[in-house]
Each structure stands twice: as structure tokens, then as C-alpha cells.
Amino acid sequence: MAISFGKGCHLHLIDGSAFIFRAFHALPPLTRKSDGLPVGAVSGFCNMLQKYIEGNSATHIAVIFDKGSHTFRNDLYDQYKANRSEMPEDLRPQIPLTRRATEAFNIACKEIEGYEADDIIATLARQAREAGGQCTIVSSDKDLMQLVGDGVDMLDQMKNTVIDREGVEAKFGVPPEKVVDVQALAGDSVDNIPGAPGIGIKTAALLINEFGSLDELLERAEEIPQPKRRQTLIDHAEQIRLSQKLVTLDDQTPLDFTLDDLEKRDPNPETLLGFLQEMEFRTIVKRISDYLGVEAPAMPDTNPAGAEPTAVEQPDFTEATYEAVSDMAVLDAWIARIHERGYVAVDTETTSLNEMQAELVGISLAVEPGHACYIPLTHKKSEADDLFAEEGLAEGQLELEAVLEKLKPVLEDDAILKIGQNLKYDWKILARYGVTVAPIEDTLLLSYALNAGLHQHGMDTLSERYLAHNPIPIKEIIGTGKSQITFDRVPIDKAVPYAAEDADITLRLWQVFKPQLHPKQVTTVYETLERPLIPVLARMEMAGVEVDRAVLHRMSSAFAQKMAQLEEEIHELAGENFKVGSPKQLGEILFDKMNLPGGKKGKTGAYATGADILEDLATEHDLPGRVLDWRQLSKLKSTYTDALQDHINPETGRVHTSYSIAGANTGRLASTDPNLQNIPVRTEEGRRIREAFVAPEGKTLVSLDYSQIELRILTQFADVPALERAFRDGEDIHASTASEMFDVPLDEMTPEVRRRAKAINFGVIYGISGFGLARNLRIPREEAQGFIDRYFERFPGIKDYMTETTDFAKKNGYVQTLFGRKIHTPEINAKGPTAGFARRAAINAPIQGTAADVIRRAMIRMEAAIADIPAKMLLQVHDELLFEVEEGHEDALIAAAREVMEGAHKPVLDLEVPLSVDAGQGRNWAEAH
DNA sequence: GAGTTCACG
DNA sequence: GACGTACGTGAACTCA
Known part of the structure; x- marks a missing residue:
């Protein structure tokens, strides 16, 4: 029975293109078994539609697609969406399939030539609201958020979260009606909306909230206190108004159908199951057959004799x-x-x-x-x-x-x-x-x-x-x-x-x-680097490490005393009492009250008060330095000297961490409850905490760590003869780099030049950028870029490695370590700032990951290699292994463990650069390290 | 619960 | 001065 859309009706509008795009990137690259047709996005799409078959609040439903590439926005601005990249090869054939899927589910599938899906959605949402009904937009696209409110909300199907007025405000800092104003100012790099240069969403929201609306803001632009910002708005008023037109959705799109045409209809079981069968979606076929109470159609035999076994049929x-x-x-x-x-x-x-x-x-x-x-x-x-x-x-x-x-x-x-x-x-x-x-x-x-x-x-x-x-x-x-x-x-x-x-x-x-x-092709990775680690880590965790409670307790007391003293001085310098541990209050004291140079930033609009900022400020005033001292003590006390005492197991008297094998994407372990991979070492005060990690009576702690393992691995990846030679000759690698780069002979090397080379060496491992190096070295960006250019000129192999790795990631969606571990890089083809992150992560992952593989191999072999020595492996800190050994057997342990570690890459890998391991021993971890 | 800060490699 | 940036983690704290 047909009902006319009105009160009590609930329209669900699925943003089809956006959903498949997201499903494509979020889901594994599923292919149809019989012929390898990529169907991952289609399967995600069908999974979502299937929920509508089984029933939810929707009385009316439609999937809306984009159609045509030229819209009224291109007439307004020829650069609109001009930087959109090509659709991925594997996604393209799935688009028509999702249209067919929608039809098979007997769900209305709408598109209008020359209009974006967003405009159709805006028009339908308006109509639904005016008719007194409800509307849920199934999308997480921020461009649609302007429509939220008055019976219209959004549903992020993949995260299963509802976006309402509050959600929009949380995202944009303004209510939905003002979202377009904020978007007009902030612009959008994905859609190539220009906006106002230098203004992001945070600043835009701030301005709109202050002036009430974009029109008001542009009219009264002279009143903006910040000179630069004022000028930007005055200079770019035209561009901002254009941006506003581009982001405003057209809710008057001419439609050739009505809301009533979108009423939810039962699917024809034969059509629907036929389509799903053709796609070979076994699980969905089964579920829907069960739901509809019909017999599931037979699936083609996709596993002929001799083929690799694939998915197994599983009951619901x-x-x-x-x-x-x-x-x-x-x-x-x-x-x-x-x-x-x-x-x-x-x-x-x-x-x-x-x-x-x-x-x-x-x-x-x-x-x-x-x-x-x-x-x-x-x-x-x-x-x-x-x-x-x-x-x-x-x-x-x-x-x-x-x-x-x-x-x-x-x-x-x-x-x-x-x-x-x-x-x-x-x-x-x-x-x-x-x-x-x-x-x-x-x-x-x-x-x-x-x-x-x-x-x-x-x-x-x-x-x-x-x-x-x-x-x-x-x-x-x-x-x-x-x-x-x-x-x-x-x-x-x-x-x-x-x-x-x-x-x-x-x-x-x-x-x-x-x-x-x-x-x-990850059988070897799983069988040699993952699975065997389980018992090894289990035994290390159960062994635990002895921690001297008395030492920690004494330190805690000393820290508390010193902190109280500093706190008093800080309050005096500030002229008022405030919570030193509150970055918010500190920021207000420093920048509002004392008017020190520095500004708002961060996503919340709060002042940044990180150590780097305070260090810069320390030249201006005494207070920031005191806060830095206080923070260091606070950190040491709360995270280490206090917390570690609570982690001493009453039965064993030792501290037992837990390692996550799959915590870090790169293959590194992560240590939790407590984290024993970040015990202080870089400062003298912090390092003393390691004195609390002790060997029991009659035993010694022995530490072995790989020297410059990541740089050696990079050298291997990138094939850099000069660095290979330096490593083989046992030279100071940072000094050698500096010598090569700046044409300074090794014996005339200064600490400052070496420091710069060291920063570049590290930067390279992290996927260097001029910006990052400049910040790290506190030099102008141009100068930093000059160093990088020079580095690439002297070591062209490194540049090649970076390009090749990025290209590989873009093509394959993952990067690999020398041992075959795959690290997927789903964001590598993204646009905007995300692209930079993804690129650097992709460059770093093979290096960090190979180092992680090497020490995993060493750990797995270690137990057998030291079986005859009364010693136990206790901790792993990425490139370091800590052991406890009976007195008198230290040298035997070091010799055996070093052999395992230095040869851990063999026999599957030959390295041009040898691995080198340093060893230390002592009564406690500070001495052993 | 998110954001900030800071400890490590 | 900032569209945002060195890579990978975990824990404690503040504040909404």
C-alpha cells in the first residue's frame, strides 16, 4: 500500500559514489574467485544494503550517484575539482556493478545529468523536511554537513556513528547553518575550493562565531585586529564569495521523481540472489536466503582440484x-x-x-x-x-x-x-x-x-x-x-x-x-617472524625484571620535594597561583597575562606550550625554564618512580611487561603495562631511574644493542657506496656523512657540522622534509632544503630509494621489508596533508620494519643459542636486548648473544654492511647500557 | 574520551 | 608565522 511521504516517514539517502570510494579504500582487495574480478567495494556496498532488507527505521530509501563531470560549479570556477586524481584501476569496473546491486536490491537508484549527488541529496532532504518527515543521509562527507538539523541527520555507515547538530559543531565549530561560511573561508584542497589563504577551519570558525556570518565578516573586515588576517580577507573577498557559492549545495535541483517514488520495496528474491550469486558473495547469499526463507542457490565450483583452497563456507x-x-x-x-x-x-x-x-x-x-x-x-x-x-x-x-x-x-x-x-x-x-x-x-x-x-x-x-x-x-x-x-x-x-x-x-x-x-606471499613472514615469537615473548614476560622499590621510593620523595619548591617559584614568577600541570592555564599566563611572544595553535585553539616553545621562551623570562624543570620531574615521578612501584608483582617481586606483537604496523613490538621501552636515558636525572632495574644477588644484567641498525639497513636498501665503506671501516658514521657532504676532512670535523649531518641522517630515515629538518635544527627552511639537496647529490642512491619506495607503494598499496613483511599504505594516493604523512611513513616502514625483523629473528634463535648458559632474556627495546645472567658467565653470554644478533639476517640475507652489536654489563640497567 | 605533553628507539 | 610535516610507540594528565 502506498503511503504519501509525510510525518512518520523516514527517508534514507545513500551517497553512492562516496560510499564505494570509501569501501574500496577501507576493505581488503577482494576479488571474485572464479575470475579475479575486483569486487571488494561492491561487497561492502551489498553488505550495507543488506541491512535495509533486514529492516531498519527507513520507510523510503534511495541511492544517489553523481552523473556527468560538468556541473554548474565548473561554470562558476573552472578549477573546481581540477586536482582530482584518476579513479583507481580496480575501482572503475565496480561502479556499474554497484548500480546493478542497487537495482537488484530493488532500491531506487537516482542520478541526474549535470548534477552532483550532493545537490540531489540536498533537494530531497529539504523536501522530506518540508513534508514533515525525517531524513538520514548515509555519508560522512563534510560537504553534506550543512544539511543537518530539523529532522535531518547523517549516518557514517562504516563507523556506525550518527552525525547530528552536535557532531557538526564538533567538526566545524559552528552550527550546520554556518558550515558553508566556514567552508568558504577555509577552502578545501580535495575539491580545490580556494577559500582564504592561510585560514583553516579553526580560524574560520573563530571568525564566523565572532562576526555572526560571512557577509558580516567581509563587510566589517577592517575590524579584524590581526593585520595579516585582515589584509587576507580584504584582498580575497571575491575569491571567498566564490568559494561560498561553490560549497553551498543547491536544494532546488529539478527532479524527475518524487519522494513517494522512493518508498521502500521488497526485493525480488530471484533477481537479488541471482545478482549476488553472480558476484559469488557466499556469505551474503546465505544470509539473505535465510532471511527471505528461500533455498540458497548453488554456487559455481570455484575450487577446482589442485587450486589453492580459498574461503570456506561457514554457517550463519x-x-x-x-x-x-x-x-x-x-x-x-x-x-x-x-x-x-x-x-x-x-x-x-x-x-x-x-x-x-x-x-x-x-x-x-x-x-x-x-x-x-x-x-x-x-x-x-x-x-x-x-x-x-x-x-x-x-x-x-x-x-x-x-x-x-x-x-x-x-x-x-x-x-x-x-x-x-x-x-x-x-x-x-x-x-x-x-x-x-x-x-x-x-x-x-x-x-x-x-x-x-x-x-x-x-x-x-x-x-x-x-x-x-x-x-x-x-x-x-x-x-x-x-x-x-x-x-x-x-x-x-x-x-x-x-x-x-x-x-x-x-x-x-x-x-x-x-x-x-x-x-x-606472507607464509614465511608469519611462520618465521610472528608465530615463533609467542612462546619467546611469553617466557620473557613471565620472567620479568627485578626492580628495587626502595630506590624508586627515595627518588619519588626527592622529586616531590623539588617539585613543590619549583611550584612555589613558578607561582611567584607568575604573580598568581595556578595549576602548573595545566597547559591551558600555563598558556594563558604566558601569552595573555605576560604577553610573551607566541601564539594560539592546535586543533582546539589552545596555546601550544610544548618543550620546544618553552625553550625558545626561556630567553625572555625565567618562568618557562622553571616549568620545564617541573615538567621533567613530574613526568619522571608520575610515569616512572611512582607507577613502576605499583607494577611490582607481589608474588614475584618483579615487574612484568606485556609485549604487543601486532601493536606497531612496522613490525616493531610495543610494550605495555608498564611500558618498559621508554625508561628514561637521555638526561642524567632520568637515567638514574635505570639504577632501580637491578640484577638479583649473584647475577648480572647484560645489555646488547645494535649500533646504527636503521642507518645500516638504509645503506643496504639505497646502495650508497660511501656509506657502505664508512660502516665497513668502522668509522663514525655521522662524521663521515658530514665530511662527505661539507667537504671537511674527518680530522677537522667540528661537533656542530657533525650534529647537522646526524640530524640529516635521522631525517632521511624518517622521510625527510625541508620543514622537518629546519624545525629540528632550528635553521631557516631554505637552508635545510639546501642541506637535503646536497645530501641527495652526494648520495643519489638515497633519493632513488625514496622515489622507488613511494612509487612501489602507490602501485601496490604496500611496502616491504627485506624479509618480506608487508606494511600496507592505504593513504598513499590521498590528497592534501595526508599524502605527506603517508609518503614519509612508506619511506620509513621498510627501514624500521627490517630492523624489527632482524631483532625478531635474533630473539627467536636466542633461546637455543644460550641454552647452556645460566641466563635469561628479559627485555627488548627495539634495538637492544637485556639479559640476566649468573655471575661468572657474562662473557660467555655476550659472545653467544652477539653472534646471534650480528648474524640474525643470515642465511636468507646477505648484507653489504655488517651488523654490529655493542655490549655492556653491570649491577643495574644504568651500568649495563 | 579527546587533546596535549613527553618518555623511548 | 603557520592548511600541516620529520618515523614508530604508550602513559599520565587536564578538561570538557
Whole structure:
């Protein structure tokens, strides 16, 4: 029955082109199995449309596309969108497919020659509002934000967030009606809207808020206090008015259809499933068939004999059966199934995220998608059942020891793969219960090897992305904040679906990822650089490092005293009491009250008061220097001397960090809770904190670190003969660089010249820019650029490396380390400031990543190499390994560890430049480093 | 929870 | 003086 659009109706307008573009860049490059046709964006698009089939608030719906490249905006301004880059090769064939998809879903698909989708959307949104209905614009494009308000909102489908008036204000600093004014001033590099030079969104919002509107502002431009800004606005008034016309959406587009034509219609199952079948979207076909209650059409056989196995058909999550195991016979049956399969997905539930303190609460297992169980072990009785709930275990649980006795042989069985998501966690928990899990697979690491740089690798992310399923949030089970409970307090019936689902998801992800390793050529990376690291890191983390609480405590007290003194002096100098730790208040004191030179900046409009700014200001006044001293002490106290004491494990008396293997995109590890990779060393006061990291009685700390590993690797990548020679001859590399660049003989080198060369060497590793080097060296930008030009002239290989790496990234969407690790660079073809970031990251990633690979290889080999020495590897700090060794065996350890580290690249790689390792030893880390 | 600052390689 | 910039991280703090 047709209803006329009006009150109670809800129109959803999907910005088609924007969605596919974003889906294309956000999703992995999925191809149709039978012929390799790229269909990733189409699949993302269909996933989104599928939600409309299953039902939501929409009563009317349309997908709006752009049509034609010439619009009225080109008549106004011939440079409009002139810098748009070509559509990516793989996206082009997907555009017509998304139109077909829209039709197959029986959703209105609208476009009008000579009009941008945004204008059609504006017109429809206006009509919907005037008719008294609601409108949701499915897009995150900021150009559409001017339409928000009065029943119109926006939905970012990929982030699943709603953008309302508040959202627009947060983004633009002004309400939706004034967004065009801000955009007119700020301009837009993506669409090539000129705006006012030197004015960004923040400044624009400031001005509009002050003057009320753009017209008012331009009329009263003389009143702007800042001379430069005033002149800009006066000089560019014409251009700004033009920009305003360009960004203002036309809500009077002539339409050849009405709102009523957009009423939501049921799809024809045959047409829809036919299309999806043609695209070979198995999961969506299955889901929609189930939803429509029809039989899923057969899929073509896309896996002929001999071909690499591809995706596996998996049942829908709604059909999954998850059971609680409370009977030994049932457990036996599960174990029998595991033996039959040869693999099992495992997940442990515990009382804490801290693996060194967490107690096992239950274990879940999955052997095939949709079939998983949860074995509750130590859930507590609920308080409703028992006033003395503290003590008793809930009913219906098998005994922990008995279950572990049964499972241990399975978990340690060489013939059975144990699959986990972030298995290092479960490995450590089970190790504390006497079980050494092996052999292992980890879906987090599979995703990292396959997709580093594309997205994070947590279970929720992966499940949503690759299984189109949102797992039960842990918050729903244990709550949040103060009322959060530990998992052993969760009623068993509530724990089962959550815990079993995790194992199910893990198994399904494994089935998705594992077959991709080979085609994506990352099998070796996964098998030699990722997976073997799990037990190595687990043992290091469990070993921990001894920290002397008394030393830290003394330092904390001393810092507190000195800070109080400084605070008093600071207040005196400021002439008032304020929070020294508040950058906001400090900024107001320095720049508003004391009128020191320096200005507002940053996204929030707050004054920047970073160390570099305060250092510059220190010549003007005593206060900034005191604040710097105070800040240093505050940092040392709160982050180190205080916090580290809280991290001393009461049982072991040591500090146990946790390493994330997939934390950094480049292959580096990251250390958390606490971070032991950023213990101070650069200043004398800070370095003393390392005196608290000690060797126990009868032992010594030994530290070995790679010397200039990244520069050596860069030299290898770039093939720079002069640098190769300098490294081979064991020269001071920065001095050699300086000598080569500035034609100063080595024996006449001055510290200042060497310092500059050193800054350039580092800059090169970071994807140097004139701006960055100028800031670092505090010299004019032109001079810095001159240095860079000269550097490239002397070392042309470096320039080539940079160009080749950037080109490779643009072509392939990733860069690679010398060991084959892939780091994806999805933003490399972006426009605007993002492009610079992406380019520098792409240049840096192979260098940083290769160094990370080298030390990973060393760590993996280390245990066997030092097996006969009474020593343990404790910490890794990117290019350094810290060991604890029994006294008398220091030299043996250093010799063995050095051999492993210096030869870590072999045998797969020959290096023109040798790797070199420095060693130190002592009673504490300060002495050893 | 975002933004700022600062500790490390 | 600023369209924003050295690469990669994690933690503590302030403030909305």
C-alpha cells in the first residue's frame, strides 16, 4: 500500500559514489574467485544494503550517484575539482556493478545529468523536511554537513556513528547553518575550493562565531585586529564569495521523481540472489536466503582440484550451537572430536587482563564453525544463591584439576593445532597452570602478517570485517566502570554464549586467513617472524625484571620535594597561583597575562606550550625554564618512580611487561603495562631511574644493542657506496656523512657540522622534509632544503630509494621489508596533508620494519643459542636486548648473544654492511647500557 | 574520551 | 608565522 511521504516517514539517502570510494579504500582487495574480478567495494556496498532488507527505521530509501563531470560549479570556477586524481584501476569496473546491486536490491537508484549527488541529496532532504518527515543521509562527507538539523541527520555507515547538530559543531565549530561560511573561508584542497589563504577551519570558525556570518565578516573586515588576517580577507573577498557559492549545495535541483517514488520495496528474491550469486558473495547469499526463507542457490565450483583452497563456507552465527560442558563424558566427546579434526580453537576466560595475576575461570573450544563449547571451571555462586558468595563455587562445573588433566595432553599434542586470537595471553595463563600449549596458530598474527597497516587486528574488528558479525561486547557481560565485575562473577548461562562465541569466531577467522597466507606471499613472514615469537615473548614476560622499590621510593620523595619548591617559584614568577600541570592555564599566563611572544595553535585553539616553545621562551623570562624543570620531574615521578612501584608483582617481586606483537604496523613490538621501552636515558636525572632495574644477588644484567641498525639497513636498501665503506671501516658514521657532504676532512670535523649531518641522517630515515629538518635544527627552511639537496647529490642512491619506495607503494598499496613483511599504505594516493604523512611513513616502514625483523629473528634463535648458559632474556627495546645472567658467565653470554644478533639476517640475507652489536654489563640497567 | 605533553628507539 | 610535516610507540594528565 502506498503511503504519501509525510510525518512518520523516514527517508534514507545513500551517497553512492562516496560510499564505494570509501569501501574500496577501507576493505581488503577482494576479488571474485572464479575470475579475479575486483569486487571488494561492491561487497561492502551489498553488505550495507543488506541491512535495509533486514529492516531498519527507513520507510523510503534511495541511492544517489553523481552523473556527468560538468556541473554548474565548473561554470562558476573552472578549477573546481581540477586536482582530482584518476579513479583507481580496480575501482572503475565496480561502479556499474554497484548500480546493478542497487537495482537488484530493488532500491531506487537516482542520478541526474549535470548534477552532483550532493545537490540531489540536498533537494530531497529539504523536501522530506518540508513534508514533515525525517531524513538520514548515509555519508560522512563534510560537504553534506550543512544539511543537518530539523529532522535531518547523517549516518557514517562504516563507523556506525550518527552525525547530528552536535557532531557538526564538533567538526566545524559552528552550527550546520554556518558550515558553508566556514567552508568558504577555509577552502578545501580535495575539491580545490580556494577559500582564504592561510585560514583553516579553526580560524574560520573563530571568525564566523565572532562576526555572526560571512557577509558580516567581509563587510566589517577592517575590524579584524590581526593585520595579516585582515589584509587576507580584504584582498580575497571575491575569491571567498566564490568559494561560498561553490560549497553551498543547491536544494532546488529539478527532479524527475518524487519522494513517494522512493518508498521502500521488497526485493525480488530471484533477481537479488541471482545478482549476488553472480558476484559469488557466499556469505551474503546465505544470509539473505535465510532471511527471505528461500533455498540458497548453488554456487559455481570455484575450487577446482589442485587450486589453492580459498574461503570456506561457514554457517550463519544465528544457527550456532554453543553448549556448556558440565559432564566429563561430554568433555571426552569434545576431545574425541578434536583428535578427529586435528585442530581446535581455544580461548580462556579469566579474572583479569593481567596474565601474571589472572586466574582461570573457564575454557572454550571450537572445532567447526558454529559449534563451540564453554567449560566453566571456577565461576562463583551468585549472591542471590548464597549470602556467603565469596566462598562457594557455582553449581554445574567440572573440577579445574580434572579438566586440565584431560586437556593438557590435547593442548600439548604435537598432532593438534591450537588456534587462538592473541594466543600469547592464553599461553601464559595455561603455562601458569602447568600446560605448555603447542603447536599454535594465532588469528591476530595471521591478520597482522596479511593486513598490517589496513586495520587493527582485535577480534571485534576482524569479526566485523571478515565475518560480518558483531560479537557480544564484553561490557554486556561484565559491565563497565565501577560496577564492573570479574568474569568469575558472571552467571554461567550468561558466560556460555559469550565465551563459546569467541572460540567460534577464532576458528572462523582462521579458516578465512590461513588460506590467504600463500597467495599473499606472507607464509614465511608469519611462520618465521610472528608465530615463533609467542612462546619467546611469553617466557620473557613471565620472567620479568627485578626492580628495587626502595630506590624508586627515595627518588619519588626527592622529586616531590623539588617539585613543590619549583611550584612555589613558578607561582611567584607568575604573580598568581595556578595549576602548573595545566597547559591551558600555563598558556594563558604566558601569552595573555605576560604577553610573551607566541601564539594560539592546535586543533582546539589552545596555546601550544610544548618543550620546544618553552625553550625558545626561556630567553625572555625565567618562568618557562622553571616549568620545564617541573615538567621533567613530574613526568619522571608520575610515569616512572611512582607507577613502576605499583607494577611490582607481589608474588614475584618483579615487574612484568606485556609485549604487543601486532601493536606497531612496522613490525616493531610495543610494550605495555608498564611500558618498559621508554625508561628514561637521555638526561642524567632520568637515567638514574635505570639504577632501580637491578640484577638479583649473584647475577648480572647484560645489555646488547645494535649500533646504527636503521642507518645500516638504509645503506643496504639505497646502495650508497660511501656509506657502505664508512660502516665497513668502522668509522663514525655521522662524521663521515658530514665530511662527505661539507667537504671537511674527518680530522677537522667540528661537533656542530657533525650534529647537522646526524640530524640529516635521522631525517632521511624518517622521510625527510625541508620543514622537518629546519624545525629540528632550528635553521631557516631554505637552508635545510639546501642541506637535503646536497645530501641527495652526494648520495643519489638515497633519493632513488625514496622515489622507488613511494612509487612501489602507490602501485601496490604496500611496502616491504627485506624479509618480506608487508606494511600496507592505504593513504598513499590521498590528497592534501595526508599524502605527506603517508609518503614519509612508506619511506620509513621498510627501514624500521627490517630492523624489527632482524631483532625478531635474533630473539627467536636466542633461546637455543644460550641454552647452556645460566641466563635469561628479559627485555627488548627495539634495538637492544637485556639479559640476566649468573655471575661468572657474562662473557660467555655476550659472545653467544652477539653472534646471534650480528648474524640474525643470515642465511636468507646477505648484507653489504655488517651488523654490529655493542655490549655492556653491570649491577643495574644504568651500568649495563 | 579527546587533546596535549613527553618518555623511548 | 603557520592548511600541516620529520618515523614508530604508550602513559599520565587536564578538561570538557
